[in-house]
Amino acid sequence: MRAFSYHRAATPAAAIAAAGSTTAYVAGGTTLIDLVKLDVLRPARLIDVNGAGSAAITARADGGLRVGALVRNSDLARHPLVREKYPVLAEAILSGASPQLRNMATTGGNLMQRTRCTYYRDGISPCNKREPGSGCAAWEGIHRSHAVLGGSEACIATHPSDMCVALAALAATISLQGRAGRRTLPFDAFHLLPGATPEKEHALLPGELITAVTLPAPAKGERSWYLKLRDRESYEFALASAAVVLRLQGRRIASCRIALGGVGTKPWRAHEAEAVLTGAVPAEALFRHAAEAALQSARPRPGNAFKVELARRVLVRVLALLVEGQPSVRQI
Amino acid sequence: MKGNKVAIKLKINGALRRCVVEPQAVLLDVVREQLELFGTKKGCDHGQCGACTLLVNGRRIVSCLTLAVMHDGAEVTTIEGLEQNGQLHPVQTAFLECDAFQCGGCTSGQIMSAVGLLGEPVGPDDNAVAQAMSGNLCRCGAYQNIVAAVQQARARRG
Amino acid sequence: MSPALSPRPPASVIGRRVNRVEGRAKVTGQGRYAADHHPAGLAYALGVGSPIAAGKLLALHTAAAERAPGVIAVLHRGNFPKLTPSPNNFSDGTKVGEVRLPFADDTIFYAGQWIAVVVAESFAQARAAARLIRADYREDPPELSLGTAQWPERSQLSADAPDLTRGDPDRAWREAPVKVEATYTTPVEVHNVLELHAATAAWDQGKLTVEDSTQWVVGARKALAKILDTPARDITIRAPFVGGGFGGKLFVWATPSSPRRRPGNWAGRSSWSWSASRPLRSSATGRPPASASKWARGPTAPWSCSGTTA
Numbered sequence: 001m002r003a004f005s006y007h008r009a010a011t012p013a014a015a016i017a018a019a020g021s022t023t024a025y026v027a028g029g030t031t032l033i034d035l036v037k038l039d040v041l042r043p044a045r046l047i048d049v050n051g052a053g054s055a056a057i058t059a060r061a062d063g064g065l066r067v068g069a070l071v072r073n074s075d076l077a078r079h080p081l082v083r084e085k086y087p088v089l090a091e092a093i094l095s096g097a098s099p100q101l102r103n104m105a106t107t108g109g110n111l112m113q114r115t116r117c118t119y120y121r122d123g124i125s126p127c128n129k130r131e132p133g134s135g136c137a138a139w140e141g142i143h144r145s146h147a148v149l150g151g152s153e154a155c156i157a158t159h160p161s162d163m164c165v166a167l168a169a170l171a172a173t174i175s176l177q178g179r180a181g182r183r184t185l186p187f188d189a190f191h192l193l194p195g196a197t198p199e200k201e202h203a204l205l206p207g208e209l210i211t212a213v214t215l216p217a218p219a220k221g222e223r224s225w226y227l228k229l230r231d232r233e234s235y236e237f238a239l240a241s242a243a244v245v246l247r248l249q250g251r252r253i254a255s256c257r258i259a260l261g262g263v264g265t266k267p268w269r270a271h272e273a274e275a276v277l278t279g280a281v282p283a284e285a286l287f288r289h290a291a292e293a294a295l296q297s298a299r300p301r302p303g304n305a306f307k308v309e310l311a312r313r314v315l316v317r318v319l320a321l322l323v324e325g326q327p328s329v330r331q332i
Numbered sequence: 333m334k335g336n337k338v339a340i341k342l343k344i345n346g347a348l349r350r351c352v353v354e355p356q357a358v359l360l361d362v363v364r365e366q367l368e369l370f371g372t373k374k375g376c377d378h379g380q381c382g383a384c385t386l387l388v389n390g391r392r393i394v395s396c397l398t399l400a401v402m403h404d405g406a407e408v409t410t411i412e413g414l415e416q417n418g419q420l421h422p423v424q425t426a427f428l429e430c431d432a433f434q435c436g437g438c439t440s441g442q443i444m445s446a447v448g449l450l451g452e453p454v455g456p457d458d459n460a461v462a463q464a465m466s467g468n469l470c471r472c473g474a475y476q477n478i479v480a481a482v483q484q485a486r487a488r489r490g
Numbered sequence: 491m492s493p494a495l496s497p498r499p500p501a502s503v504i505g506r507r508v509n510r511v512e513g514r515a516k517v518t519g520q521g522r523y524a525a526d527h528h529p530a531g532l533a534y535a536l537g538v539g540s541p542i543a544a545g546k547l548l549a550l551h552t553a554a555a556e557r558a559p560g561v562i563a564v565l566h567r568g569n570f571p572k573l574t575p576s577p578n579n580f581s582d583g584t585k586v587g588e589v590r591l592p593f594a595d596d597t598i599f600y601a602g603q604w605i606a607v608v609v610a611e612s613f614a615q616a617r618a619a620a621r622l623i624r625a626d627y628r629e630d631p632p633e634l635s636l637g638t639a640q641w642p643e644r645s646q647l648s649a650d651a652p653d654l655t656r657g658d659p660d661r662a663w664r665e666a667p668v669k670v671e672a673t674y675t676t677p678v679e680v681h682n683v684l685e686l687h688a689a690t691a692a693w694d695q696g697k698l699t700v701e702d703s704t705q706w707v708v709g710a711r712k713a714l715a716k717i718l719d720t721p722a723r724d725i726t727i728r729a730p731f732v733g734g735g736f737g738g739k740l741f742v743w744a745t746p747s748s749p750r751r752r753p754g755n756w757a758g759r760s761s762w763s764w765s766a767s768r769p770l771r772s773s774a775t776g777r778p779p780a781s782a783s784k785w786a787r788g789p790t791a792p793w794s795c796s797g798t799t800a
Contacts, residue, residue, distance in 0.1 A: 003559070003618045005336060006355035006401050026402070033358070033397045034378055039621055046355065048402055078453060098467025099452070100385055100394045100445065124541045234466035331455035332463040336559075354559075357614040365534075365612055370526030371519020373733070375684045383684055411519035424517040428509050436516035436523075437684030437733025443517060471684050471734050 001036050005045045009052040012177050012209050018047050019207035025049050027070060028104040030097075031113050039123050040130055053108075053211055057081070063217030069108030069210045073163065074099065076107060083329050086215055088224035088243050090329040092166035092261075095228045098235050099332070108210035111164060111174065111190065112202070115157035116237055117146065128154045129198040139301065145237065148298040148307050150265035155198030156301065157265060159191060160237050165261035166226055168269050169243035172215050178208035187213075191266035219255065222247045223326045227318045228261070229310060238262030240311040242318045253277050260294065263311045270294035273315065287319040288312070340404040344369070345413025353400045360384045360395040363410060371411035371440045375469070382468035385441040385448070386410045392448025394467070411440040414447065423447050423485045432481035434472035442468045446482045450489060458483065512731070521731040524703035525688035532690070533562055535609050536616035538623050539602035543632035547596045547605055551624040555608060558622055560615030565607040567593040576716045576742075583712035587741035591717070598627065636675065685733020687743070699726045704742075705735040713742045 009015035015025065024043035026032050027050055035041040054068025057079050065081055076082055077093035093102065119125035119137040126135030138146050138156055146156040164187075172187045185203060192200055204210075218224075228241040241261035247254045256277050258270040273294035280286050291312035298308045321327055337352045344367060351366050360377075363369050363386070372395060375383030379397040386395050387409035414421035423446045426432070433439040445468045454464040461479050470478065515521035540547070552564040563569075570593040576586045592604050606623055610616035663669070690701040698720065704710045707727040715722035732739065 001356045001358075001614070001617055002621045003336060003354065003356055006338065006399070008401075026399075029398050029402065030379060030394075033399065036356075037378065037617075046399075050402065074452075098379075098382065098394075099449070099464055100382060100392050100467045101379060101397075103391045103448075104393050104398065234463050330460070330463070331453060332460050354612075354614050354618075356618060357612070361613050364526075365528070368528050369519075370522065370528075373523070373684070374525070374686065381684060411517075415518055420514075420517070427517045428513045431510065431513075433510075433513075433516055435683070435685070435734040436512070436521055436731060439516050440519045469684065471682055471736070 001033075002039065002042055004036075004043055006048065007045060008048040008050075012049075012052050012211055015047050015049050015052045015209055016178060016207050018045075019209075020045070021206070023047050025209060027106040027109045028072070028101075029109075030101050030105045031109065035114060035121070038121055040121060049108075049209065053209070060214070060217075065215040067107050067213045067215065069106060069212055071107045072103055073097070073105045073107070073110060074102040076163075077102070077329075085218045086166070086170060086224060087326065087329050088169060088226045088245060089163065089166040089215070091327075092162040092226040092228075092241075092243060094330050094332055095226065095241075096162035107163075107213055110161055111167075111210060111213070113159070113161045113164070114201075116160050117157040118142070120157060129157060129194070129201075132197070132199050143301045143303045145239070145262075146301065146304050147265045148263050148300040148304055148311070149260070149268050149295070150193050151299065152194050152196065152198075154196055155194035155265065157194070157198070158237075158262060159264060159266050161267065162226065162228060162238065162241065162261060164191070164267040165241055165243045165259045166224075167213065167215075168259035168267040169224070169245050169257045170215050171257055172213050174210060175212040175214065176204070176208050177211045178205050180205070182211075184214075187267075188269050194265050218245075219247050221249070223322050225318050225322050225327055227314055227321070229314050230262075240307055240314045242311070242315040244315070244318045244322055246319070246322045248282070248323070251281050253280055253282060258290075258294065258315065260311055260315065263298070263307050270315070272296060277319075282319070282323045284316070284320070287316040290319070291315045338401050338404075340401055342367075342400070342403065343405075343407045345409060351400065355399065355401050357400050358396055359386075359388075359398050359400045359403060359408075362400040363395065363408070369410050369412050372444075373437060373440055375437065375441070380469075381438070381441075382445060383438050383441040385444045385468065387444060387448055390448075390451060392445050409444070409447075411444055414443070421447065422488050423450070423481070426481040426485040426488070427478075430477045430481035430484060431474075432477040433470075433474050438468060438470045438472075442470065442478055446478075446485060449482065450486065461486075515731070522701070523685055523688070523731045523733050524690060524701045524729070525686075527690040527701050529690070529692045533609050533611065534613045534616045535607050536613065536620050537604040538606040538608065538620050538625075540598045540605050540625075540627070541601060542598055542627050542629045543601040545598045545630040546628045547598060547625060548628055549626040550606060552606060554622040554624075555606075555619040558610075558615065558619035560611040561619045562609045562611065564619070564623070565593070565609065566605065567596065573717050574719050576713045583709045584716050585709060585741055586713050586717075587743040601632075681734070681736040681738035683734030683736060683738060687739065697724045697726070699728065701728050703732050703735075703739055704729050705732065705737070705739045706741065709740070710742050717742070 007018050009018060022044035024032055024046055026046045026048050053070045055070040056068045057071055058066045059081060060066055067076060073093050077090045083090045117138055120127050120130050125137035128134060128136055136155055143156060145158060147158045167187050174185045174187060174190050176183050190203055192203060224245040226243045228238045230236040230239050238261045240263050243259045245257045256274050258273045260268040260270055273290040276290040276293050294315060295308050295312050300308055337354055339352050342349050349367060351362060353362055360374055363372050372386050373383040375381035377396050379394040384394050384396045385392050388403055388406050414424055423443050427443055445465060449464050454460050458479050461482050550566055555564050573591045575589060575591055576584045578584060578586050578589050605625055608616045608620045610619055685703055688703050692699050702710055707729050710727045711722055711725050714725055
């Protein structure tokens, strides 16, 4: 790795004060250190925020849950309130990465996870995300794991996080602290579409620090689930995944929120599918109709066209499972 | 960039060690090169194989994706720290008895990962153990015996 | 002549479950693999690989790397000592994985080919300095397919002359009433062993000891003796623990041999450690190459085979 200087911040304010155009925050380090070793990211200074923020999971008076940015992924997935009230989140976290990585990675860091696109990571291929204007090697290259939703000719890199897909479906809120003070963002506004500027991945202002993620109170009778399809049964990124939060009332689906993973350039909230399902009577044909609506805007490349149908099917599967009952979170 | 080094303290296998390290020195490299504890292995250097697994404050992590400076004051346990007074750790004994290794390249990481697993709420069945050990690759394919060894260690621990 | 077999096998071992004799060393982390040594004055060598697969190295800019903290030397074509190519003969034990010596010329033959080696006091310093090296290349279209490779003569299987000849295969083939001829291919296999290729070498008063990750200690010794122009009796290769080979660590590869050279006047170090990084390992060191072989068989003719590898 190139040499850099290191500063440990004692508070969020101190971290923000130390931040500049050539600095990077480090918490778990599982993405940052990996990419600095590959020379893809080249911060001149690392600001260690492990002591600068909250690692607490706090129940809110309104029934929601506030998750400090420094809560480790494994702790979040194992918290009794998370497993009970937000099984989609626990299951999503536990289906991602490895136990060691989950012990290191933080909530805030997971939001900042970078794409696994091999061209981005090789440090040398044309990559508009890494070097704006250099081109996109994946477009005509090997793009089997790339996105079918939200891409552009400038970039089709998939967002790799499982946790983020669950948070999108939960309509979480992200708390930020920066030079101008504190603010919150709805989850869906945090990650940006690549468009013509794939190097801009997040709606963060310079120096801004993630301080917490807040989950809304689950509705009474709400169920949720996450299913991840991939080449191997463990320790592999999603080819297609679906997170569904569903509430039935009588015979009908009273409400639902859906997000797709492995197929989008950002965690993909499937509003079109939600519109089809809300108020409708659950049935296989309905699920299929919703899945088609979700993937209607898909623009695959030749090498990843299989993902379109795969994503439809994983969504149908999760809907069918949830209508039967609430599956149990894996215990690993 | 002279004078960039940082003095840190690490409690390694119960003993306090002082090191002077560059900020970019990775914990794995410091453990091996400066502390000369070679039991922890470098298999990929990118957190993908698990051979570098050790415990920091009792938790299993991959030491190749973290910096030594980030762990100033932490308790680090490596494979060399498991044996106590000539007595092997139950996981080490289980690995021996179940023949849970071949070339040994992944073994330190597997054992440290299993020790970490003992402190985690993993389900009782072999499939849960396999998933909970999925961060450790074994090119020789000793997985079946590794799962058996972990189950044996869990059972004996009670 | 095989030795006479004992009429009764030793009762202490046969039929009993015995733990691996090296088991305790492996489960306690005491087993020393090639990179697990720290002789006095050890320096670390890190190879810098070409990002292009074919072409020419036009210029190398190493000044910034040479000035970086902890750097002892940056080796490259301009200052690397001249080594002797191995005769590359299996029966002599001098077969090597790559005949071309490191830095032998400016041609780039494969992605990952070493264009420089940074030698530093620590791995972190070597890696930081490696990032400061700049290189200019002329990039040529790489040869990616065996289909365009050259086929050797039908009867030529290897550089070695056959030890045994029997019959007349060419005539049998000509006269065969029915001929079956087909081409079979195998892809490149990368072993992905857990222990990266590595070596720790130490010179002591003209004698070289190498802790090596190798499946063939005798071959490594004989090949290095030729390459380093040093008597084999002055070279010791040790490999008490090898973290997987699967065929990928049979032969000395050009990249591992470079740090073993006796240091000249540019470095007073006598001991070196080197180990591959995972992406470098799969291109610059051992793996069975892709192969294509044509097999021909007539009803009475023996098999004949000619093949090419890449």
